[in-house]
Amino acid sequence: xxxxxxxxxxxxxxxxxxxxxxxxxxxxxxxxxxxxxxxxxxxxxxxxxxxxxxxxxxxxxxxxxxxxxxxxxxxxxxxxxxxxxxxxxxxxxxxxxxxxxxxxxxxxxxxxxxxxxxxxxxxxxxxxxxxxxxxxxxxxxxxxxxxxxxxxxxxxxxxxxxxxxxxxxxxxxxxxxxxxxxxxxxxxxxxxxxxxxxxxxxxxxxxxxxxxxxxxxxxxxxxxxxxxxxxxxxxxxxxxxxxxxxxxxxxxxxxxxxxxxxxxxxxxxxxxxxxxxxxxxxxxxxxxxxxxxxxxxxxxxxxxxxxxxxxxxxxxxxxxxxxxxxxxxxxxxxxxxxxxxxxxxxxxxxxxxxxxxxxxxxxxxxxxxxxxxxxxxxxxxxxxxxxxxxxxxxxxxxxxxxxxxxxxxxxxxxxxxxxxxxxxxxxxxxxxxxxxxxxxxxxxxxxxxxxxxxxxxxxxxxxxxxxxxxxxxxxxxxxxxxxxxxxxxxxxxxxxxxxxxxxxxxxxxxxxxxxxxxxxxxxxxxxxxxxxxxxxxxxxxxxxxxxxxxxxxxxxxxxxxxxxxxxxxxxxxxxxxxxxxxxxxxxxxxxxxxxxxxxxxxxxxxxxxxxxxxxxxxxxxxxxxxxxxxxxxxxxxxxxxxxxxxxxxxxxx
Amino acid sequence: xxxxxxxxxxxxxxxxxxxxxxxxxxxxxxxxxxxxxxxxxxxxxxxxxxxxxxxxxxxxxxxxxxxxxxxxxxxxxxxxxxxxxxxxxxxxxxxxxxxxxxxxxxxxxxxxxxxxxxxxxxxxxxxxxxxxxxxxxxxxxxxxxxxxxxxxxxxxxxxxx
Numbered sequence: 001x002x003x004x005x006x007x008x009x010x011x012x013x014x015x016x017x018x019x020x021x022x023x024x025x026x027x028x029x030x031x032x033x034x035x036x037x038x039x040x041x042x043x044x045x046x047x048x049x050x051x052x053x054x055x056x057x058x059x060x061x062x063x064x065x066x067x068x069x070x071x072x073x074x075x076x077x078x079x080x081x082x083x084x085x086x087x088x089x090x091x092x093x094x095x096x097x098x099x100x101x102x103x104x105x106x107x108x109x110x111x112x113x114x115x116x117x118x119x120x121x122x123x124x125x126x127x128x129x130x131x132x133x134x135x136x137x138x139x140x141x142x143x144x145x146x147x148x149x150x151x152x153x154x155x156x157x158x159x160x161x162x163x164x165x166x167x168x169x170x171x172x173x174x175x176x177x178x179x180x181x182x183x184x185x186x187x188x189x190x191x192x193x194x195x196x197x198x199x200x201x202x203x204x205x206x207x208x209x210x211x212x213x214x215x216x217x218x219x220x221x222x223x224x225x226x227x228x229x230x231x232x233x234x235x236x237x238x239x240x241x242x243x244x245x246x247x248x249x250x251x252x253x254x255x256x257x258x259x260x261x262x263x264x265x266x267x268x269x270x271x272x273x274x275x276x277x278x279x280x281x282x283x284x285x286x287x288x289x290x291x292x293x294x295x296x297x298x299x300x301x302x303x304x305x306x307x308x309x310x311x312x313x314x315x316x317x318x319x320x321x322x323x324x325x326x327x328x329x330x331x332x333x334x335x336x337x338x339x340x341x342x343x344x345x346x347x348x349x350x351x352x353x354x355x356x357x358x359x360x361x362x363x364x365x366x367x368x369x370x371x372x373x374x375x376x377x378x379x380x381x382x383x384x385x386x387x388x389x390x391x392x393x394x395x396x397x398x399x400x401x402x403x404x405x406x407x408x409x410x411x412x413x414x415x416x417x418x419x420x421x422x423x424x425x426x427x428x429x430x431x432x433x434x435x436x437x438x439x440x441x442x443x444x445x446x447x448x449x450x451x452x453x454x455x456x457x458x459x460x461x462x463x464x465x466x467x468x469x470x471x472x473x474x475x476x477x478x479x480x481x482x483x484x485x486x487x488x489x490x491x492x493x494x495x496x497x498x499x500x501x502x503x504x505x506x507x508x509x510x511x512x513x514x515x516x517x518x519x520x521x522x523x524x525x526x527x528x529x530x531x532x533x534x535x536x537x538x539x540x541x542x543x544x545x546x547x548x549x550x551x552x553x554x555x556x557x558x559x560x561x562x563x564x565x566x567x568x569x570x571x572x573x574x575x576x577x578x579x580x581x582x583x584x585x586x587x588x589x590x591x592x593x594x595x596x597x598x599x600x601x602x603x604x605x606x607x608x609x610x611x612x613x614x615x616x617x618x619x620x621x622x623x624x625x626x627x628x629x630x631x632x633x634x635x636x637x638x639x640x641x642x643x644x645x646x647x648x649x650x651x652x653x
Numbered sequence: 654x655x656x657x658x659x660x661x662x663x664x665x666x667x668x669x670x671x672x673x674x675x676x677x678x679x680x681x682x683x684x685x686x687x688x689x690x691x692x693x694x695x696x697x698x699x700x701x702x703x704x705x706x707x708x709x710x711x712x713x714x715x716x717x718x719x720x721x722x723x724x725x726x727x728x729x730x731x732x733x734x735x736x737x738x739x740x741x742x743x744x745x746x747x748x749x750x751x752x753x754x755x756x757x758x759x760x761x762x763x764x765x766x767x768x769x770x771x772x773x774x775x776x777x778x779x780x781x782x783x784x785x786x787x788x789x790x791x792x793x794x795x796x797x798x799x800x801x802x803x804x805x806x807x808x809x810x811x812x813x814x
Binding site: 316 | 705737743747797799
């Protein structure tokens with residue numbers, strides 16, 4: 001199915017516009033280019049509104065506005081009515097034409113805002129013979145649900161800004177859900193569910209009138225209920241894990257714009273702390289050096305004085321004046337008796353004066369000697385100390401120099417980090433990082449809880465089997481119930497067969513999608529030798545293997561990841577049989593220039609066999625992209641706003 | 654307490670004018686000066702330590718100035734001097750007089766020390782106020798200069814012998 005035309009009337013910024021999508025000679029590629037706020041994304045919203053009645057890509061501001069064109073609202077005045085109509089024309093297999101239509105009527109009744117007065121949907125299906133079938137409302141919705149099921153619309157309508165994260169963040173459940181939806185096994189599931197209900201009715205019938213059977217049944221049901229409860233808990237916890245992972249991803253996306261900011265800030269903190277420590281060390285060393293300078297400042301200038309004193313002391317040692325002779329008792333006796341003890345004569349005044357002088361000289365010499373003896377050791381020690389000046393000062397200066405160098409290096413590193421962090425809101429980054437840590441903890445806690453519940457589920461499943469056997473034994477004792485037991489067993493067996501069929505179809509579908517995804521991806525890849533395989537594992541996790549057979553999904557570039565999403569989608573289309581168009585809003589917005597070109601080339605190739613509608617932002621549609629896609633495109637149009645910026649017009653490029 | 658001919662000194666005196674200079678040093682705005690010499694924090698030098706430092710600086714400049722007017726009350730008590738401090742004061746006196754006899758006159762020894770300290774205060778004040786650059790750096794360079802000169806003299810003496 002390809003879209004041949006979209007007609008919009010009074011839908012948001014579209015007053016009355018028909019957009020044709022004729023096939024081109026080289027392919028089925030259609031390009032729209034628009035500035036922000038010119039209703040580019042509302043083309044995808046209009047198609048969704050027409051088919052499903054909602055607008056999933058509406059911006060927050062527009063969500064509060066009615067779908068009715070605002071210019072129309074002004075023109076109508078206080079009374080009157082206006083219709084919003086979107087029609088999507090599609091062609092299926094060249095012979096069947098389909099027109100999807102949704103219409104909302106707005107009525108004014110002297111109120112400031114118009115009220116919606118009902119919405120209708122129609123599907124007109126025309127075959128090549130001119131027969132047209134008209135389906136209205138529920139029938140129309142059922143037709144849409146069969147043609148392009150709501151559940152898989154994300155595989156037809158893309159937002160390029162989100163496509164990058166499609167496989168990076170998607171869970172196995174997404175893949176599983178996609179495979180389940182396109183496997184068309186809903187009827188098998190319904191039959192299986194109905195069989196279970198019938199079986200339970202029979203089981204109730206069997207247990208009537210026999211207390212032993214009823215007891216065994218109740219025990220079985222109790223365990224089964226507990227098991228269901230546990231499974232529900234696991235589902236709920238998994239939902240919490242999913243919410244936490246979404247939050248973590250949001251935080252990581254926010255942190256993308258400031259790579260490693262948190263780490264840089266942490267490094268800066270460490271450096272700041274080291275700077276404080278080093279500064280303290282520097283201050284201590286400087287204080288120590290100051291002490292040494294003061295200490296040596298009192299000694300070094302006195303070295304000549306100390307040397308002189310030392311010299312005198314040594315000379316006195318040589319002269320025998322040290323240690324001093326301090327015995328003046330003989331002279332004291334002479335002076336006391338006034339008679340010389342050697343010549344036995346009495347002292348005259350002159351002699352007495354001479355002896356007194358001699359006594360004073362001896363005493364003085366003794367005092368000096370004693371003084372010199374006292375300071376001798378200190379002088380020697382102080383001179384030794386003075387000799388250590390150069391070593392002490394050089395040592396401390398060396399240590400100070402090292403710390404100074406470290407301080408300079410630390411400051412250089414801090415300055416470098418500051419320049420890297422310049423312009424970034426550190427507090428906000430910290431908050432985001434903290435929030436990420438919080439949700440990582442929640443996720444890990446929940447995962448542990450899930451692990452515990454899964455273990456309990458295993459135990460309960462074993463217990464359930466035992467209870468079932470016990471119940472079965474009791475039941476089989478009653479021969480009268482044989483036919484009911486047979487019916488019950490038949491239900492059980494049939495349900496098992498159906499489940500096996502469903503599993504087989506699922507596995508087969510999964511394998512076909514995998515093979516097709518790989519085939520398409522490798523036909524589109526620009527670095528073909530880098531990857532060797534694409535896997536969709538039993539747990540529905542998608543993996544891309546490199547040449548060494550290692551999973552490299554996480555390291556794919558944005559462009560490669562978009563290509564994988566596109567390949568997966570094309571494979572889904574192929575396997576499911578839904579030959580739908582692909583619409584991508586902002587297809588290359590997050591890609592680097594090289595991948596923009598490569599991805600554009602890939603889209604051009606896809607458009608050879610499938611309708612591709614691309615909606616570019618003006619800045620996104622660079623001359624390089626234009627050079628690749630212009631020649632391949634069937635139509636190229638610029639979306640512009642006219643009439644007081646409230647009405648969209650198209651300009652053919 | 655005043656010195657007299659028979660007076661036994663019990664304290665060290667500085668010149669009355671030196672008190673104001675030393676106060677300037679104690680409260681000097683330059684951290685280097687306070688860190689090396691101040692009676693106040695961060696150095697917390699005692700008056701005895703300050704005196705011995707000024708005396709050494711006076712000796713370094715080979716300058717002894719007579720004290721014009723002793724500050725009443727004195728700078729610190731002699732009982733605060735330890736044997737190692739007395740040894741330095743004695744050595745200066747011996748070096749100044751060229752003989753050890755001076756040691757028998759305690760008043761004379763102290764008068765010599767006070768004279769060199771008086772000169773030292775002036776040199777330190779000049780060094781702080783008149784020359785640009787880090788005070789500590791100047792002190793360090795000055796010490797290296799003295800130390801180097803002493804070493805050279807010592808080596809010369811050894812070679813003569």
